[in-house]
Amino acid sequence: MPHPDAGTSPPGTIAVVLKGYPRLSETFIAQEIRALEVAGLALRLVSLRRPTDRAVHPVHREITADVRYLPEYLHEEPLRVLQSLWRVARLPGFARARAVWLRDLARDRSRNRIRRFGQAAVLAAELEPDTAMIYAHFLHTPASVARYAAIMRGLPWAVSAHAKDIWTSPDWEKTEKLADCAWAVTCTAMNRDHLAALAPPGRVDLLYHGLDLSRFPDPTGLSATDPASTMGHGRDTGNDRDGSNPARPVRLVGVGRLVEKKGWDTVLEALALLPDTMAWHFTHIGGGPLKDRLQAQATAHGIADRITWQGAMAQAEVLAAYGQADIFVLASRIAGDGDRDGLPNVLMEAQSQRLAVVATTVSAIPEFIRDGETGLLVAPDQPRALADAIATLVAAPALRQRMGAAGRARLDAAFSLDASVAPLIARLSAAVEHGGEARHD
Numbered sequence: 001m002p003h004p005d006a007g008t009s010p011p012g013t014i015a016v017v018l019k020g021y022p023r024l025s026e027t028f029i030a031q032e033i034r035a036l037e038v039a040g041l042a043l044r045l046v047s048l049r050r051p052t053d054r055a056v057h058p059v060h061r062e063i064t065a066d067v068r069y070l071p072e073y074l075h076e077e078p079l080r081v082l083q084s085l086w087r088v089a090r091l092p093g094f095a096r097a098r099a100v101w102l103r104d105l106a107r108d109r110s111r112n113r114i115r116r117f118g119q120a121a122v123l124a125a126e127l128e129p130d131t132a133m134i135y136a137h138f139l140h141t142p143a144s145v146a147r148y149a150a151i152m153r154g155l156p157w158a159v160s161a162h163a164k165d166i167w168t169s170p171d172w173e174k175t176e177k178l179a180d181c182a183w184a185v186t187c188t189a190m191n192r193d194h195l196a197a198l199a200p201p202g203r204v205d206l207l208y209h210g211l212d213l214s215r216f217p218d219p220t221g222l223s224a225t226d227p228a229s230t231m232g233h234g235r236d237t238g239n240d241r242d243g244s245n246p247a248r249p250v251r252l253v254g255v256g257r258l259v260e261k262k263g264w265d266t267v268l269e270a271l272a273l274l275p276d277t278m279a280w281h282f283t284h285i286g287g288g289p290l291k292d293r294l295q296a297q298a299t300a301h302g303i304a305d306r307i308t309w310q311g312a313m314a315q316a317e318v319l320a321a322y323g324q325a326d327i328f329v330l331a332s333r334i335a336g337d338g339d340r341d342g343l344p345n346v347l348m349e350a351q352s353q354r355l356a357v358v359a360t361t362v363s364a365i366p367e368f369i370r371d372g373e374t375g376l377l378v379a380p381d382q383p384r385a386l387a388d389a390i391a392t393l394v395a396a397p398a399l400r401q402r403m404g405a406a407g408r409a410r411l412d413a414a415f416s417l418d419a420s421v422a423p424l425i426a427r428l429s430a431a432v433e434h435g436g437e438a439r440h441d
Contacts, residue, residue, distance in 0.1 A: 012432050013042040015127060017136040017146045020049035021067060022060040024312050025257055025286070028187075028209040028345045029137055030059045035212070035421045037064060041428055044131075046070060046123055048142060057315040059215065068126065070145070074118040081118045084125035088152050091124070097151035104144070107172065116141060120148035127153060133182070133431040134158075138165040143177055156182040156431060160207075160424075163342040163363070164261075166191055167334075174198050183427060188342045188364030209345055210420030211411060215315070216352035218408060219323060239401070241279075241326060243394040249279040249306075250394045253325035253355075255318060255346040258288025261339045263331030263360065265290075265297060269383035270331070272301035274391055280306065282329070285321060287312040322353040326400060327393050332362040333380040343368055348415055351375075351407030356400040358389045368415065374407035 014036075022030060036043060043065040049072050071077040088094050101117045123134075123145060131153070136146035139161040150157035159181055166174070166186070178184055178199035185207040186192050192206040241250045252271075256262040264284070271282060284307065291309065298304040313321070322328075328350035332341045343364040350357055351368075357375030359365050371377040376392065378385040393400050 012130045012132055013044055013128065014428050014431065015044050015046055015123075015131050015134045016065075017046045017123070017134060017142045018048070019138055019142050020051065021045055021047040022051055022053070022056050024053045024055065024057065024314070027057055027059070027315065030057060030063065031212045031215075031417055032209075032421055032424070033065065034059050034063050035417055036425060036428065039421075039425045039429075041425065041432070044068065044128070048072065048119060048145060053312060055312070055314040059212070059315070070119040070122050074115055081122060084122040085118070087125045088121050091152050091154075093152045093154050097124075097148045100151060101148055104173070107170075112141065113144075116144040117148055120145045120152065123149040124152040127155075131155060132435065133428065135428065136160070138162055139174060139177065139184075140165040140169050143181075147177060147180060151180075158182045158427070158431075159184045161186040161191060161195060163187075163191075164339040166194065167338045167340055171198060178203055182431075185424065186342075189367055190364055191342060205423070207423060208415055208420050209343065209348075210415050210417035211345070211348040211352055212417040213352065213412065216319065216349055219353050239397045242397055243278040243280060243391075246279045249281045250327065251325045252280055252282040252327050252329050252390070253285070253321055253350075254282065254329045255285045255321075255349070256330060256344065257286050258284075258290040258294060259335075260290070261333060261335040261341060262288075263333045263380060264294050266331040266333070266381055266383050266386060267329055268294060268297050268301060268303070268307075270386035270390060271306070272303055273383060273387035274394075278391065278394060280390075280394060281308070282306060283308045283310060283321060283325070285310045285313050285318055318349070319353070322350055322355060325350075325355055326397075327390065328355040328357045328359075328375075329386075329390065330357070330359045331380065331386055332360050332365060334362065341365070348411055351404070351411050354401075354404030354408050356393055356403035357407065358386065358393060360386075368410070370406075370410065374403050374410055 045065050045067040047067060047069050050069055071081055074081050105113050134146045134150045134155055134157040136142040136159045139159055143159045146157045161184060175198045178195060184204045186195055187209045189206055192204055195204045241248045243250050254267060258264060298307050330344060334340045341363050347357060347368055357369055359369055359375060359377055360380040361377050362380050366377060369375045369377055376389040378389050
């Protein structure tokens, strides 16, 4: 365990603070990490929690950076925490970090706030001397740990903000973190506008989560702009599936955690409203705490035999499910606690496989899905409108095909990983080049 003030090697490594790693539901983070590695950046991953998923995506196996797990709960590793506090207490930045934390604690008297400071002390004590910057994913807990540790060590820190971390955090906390960080990026225009209003001018920028198209190749094997690409080479496009033949039901798929903000209860209500004579089957992929409740709802609606609950799946299995589907469905909403999606990566994944999408007008979804062109959008929590949109696409295979092709073309043009990650590579490279002194102007 390196001493915090040991060594004289020049800064050159980025410490990436994550809430949990690896996670099947955070493919966008893994894609970004791998892209940063490919660009030549030296990374060390620091996770606040140990993994709970049994499987990993291929991209996780390609990432070479070491992973360090902080004490998930301080009482589980008391000696490590106490030793770290003793060591970082000698650092020049410790007094300020402690003062910032105490001010935060006065407004958020929670065990989680105490745990953040203990984790930050461990992070600060164990960071190697070549660390140039601390970069956190998510503006809530990971950013707190990164901020306290950065102050202790006298390092710049930056943050990538996403969805729940933005909309469930109090304004005072967001304002102070944005004033303190070197720069912040976020994945939707709505997020950017909200955070920019709380931050110093120019501090927050929009950076969409692009999709690594090498992992989601066009199933036609053709360019999305090639006229022949609408013919559907390479996959069963379901041209004969229009909901009229029980032997050939239209195949619906939805991917996402079984949590309130995903709106799966609205999806089930919408499916129950479809005509009894319409042939369809819905497959859901993802785990979550609402599984039993949603399965009971499907049974109560009399549609349980038309639904397959797959649970969490690795990326290759999800890709195969997209290839077998005709329509992708997601009914995102704003949850009771304010949590909401940003721009769900699964929408880009589905459109990469030329799936027409039925979704809601929540958050940044309309920034990607163009209503009537690449999919159909309805208001959240409106099962009748959702049912009508699903029914429209079920009955119109040619329309599904056109929308799927248009969605792939839009993805290729504006939402590729290479384009989205380039500004991030430039910023982190600048931090390394300037010995940890690079800040956002």
